[in-house]
Every structure is written in structure tokens, then in C-alpha cells.
Amino acid sequence: MGTGPRAPRRPRRRRRAGRAPLELLRFDTPQRLSPAVADLYRAWYTDRGLPADRLLAESFLLLDPWQA
Numbered sequence: 001m002g003t004g005p006r007a008p009r010r011p012r013r014r015r016r017a018g019r020a021p022l023e024l025l026r027f028d029t030p031q032r033l034s035p036a037v038a039d040l041y042r043a044w045y046t047d048r049g050l051p052a053d054r055l056l057a058e059s060f061l062l063l064d065p066w067q068a
Contacts, residue, residue, distance in 0.1 A: 027033045045052040 025033075025036075041056070042052045
């Protein structure tokens, strides 16, 4: 979708066309979204009967694909 002032236009057009619901969530920093994402994953896991009390720890690293 991209970023910038024009970015939300495409989802709004899709919503008006009846193709997809649209909800905009705005956060001042990416870290503020973490608790909401954790709650979302917990709900998904619970709905599927999976254990929801596990810890998912991710790390962003740029690796050389030949070394990984």
C-alpha cells in the first residue's frame, strides 16, 4: 500500500466497493503496537485450540543468505 498522505486511498476505495472492511489503527511509535499484536495472536491461538501461553521472541537481522 505504501506510505504517505496518499496511502489510505486504495483501502478506502476497496471498502466503498464492498470488497473489504477498513479499520485504521494509528500509533505514534511501532513499539506501542506490540501489546495489541500480542493480544491478537493470543486470541487466534485460543480460537484454534493452541497453547496461548508461549513466548514468541523475534529478532530482525540482516543475514547473508549464503551464510544462513
